Amino acid sequence: ExxxxxxxxxxxxxxxxxxxxxxxxxxxxxxxxxxxxxxSPGRGLEWVSSxxxxxxxxxxxxxxxxxxxxxxxxxxNTLYLQMDxxxxxxxxxxxxxxxxxTTGTRRGQGTQVTVSS
Numbered sequence: 001e002x003x004x005x006x007x008x009x010x011x012x013x014x015x016x017x018x019x020x021x022x023x024x025x026x027x028x029x030x031x032x033x034x035x036x037x038x039x040s041p042g043r044g045l046e047w048v049s050s051x052x053x054x055x056x057x058x059x060x061x062x063x064x065x066x067x068x069x070x071x072x073x074x075x076x077n078t079l080y081l082q083m084d085x086x087x088x089x090x091x092x093x094x095x096x097x098x099x100x101x102t103t104g105t106r107r108g109q110g111t112q113v114t115v116s117s
Contacts, residue, residue: 002026002106004096009111016086020111022079022096030054030074033100036081037107038092048094049081050101059101063089086115 008020020036035050049060049070058070069082079096091114097104 002098004106004108006094006096006108006111009094009113011114011116012086013117014087014115016115017082017084018086018113020081020083020094020113022081022108024077024079024096027098029077032098034072034079035097035099035102035104036070036079036094037097037103038090038094038113039110040092043092045103046092047101047103050099051079052100083113086113088115091115 003025005023008018010018012018031053033050033052036048037045038048039045047061048064049068051058051070051072055072060068067085071080093110093112095107095110097107
């Protein structure tokens, strides 16, 4: 059974940083591209970033390009999202999912990120 467990969210002030983690199990993680997506009341479900199975290539949405960094540790079956210079519009529930530049079909429970002063 595919399991994706996101963590690391929280409340942060504008300009702050957070690092999200996603622990995966139930599938060959090191053979699968992975993505981060987010859901907010104003924008619905939105693709944020993707990384290839080996980590050699990454992509970012225009909204987060230059501020977020996706990475992975295949030995630990873990996906990361380093988020810097956070803005109020980054407030959302963040999910990891399988696939490349996709909002995916399987997601975990998500982790809430709130950017507010």
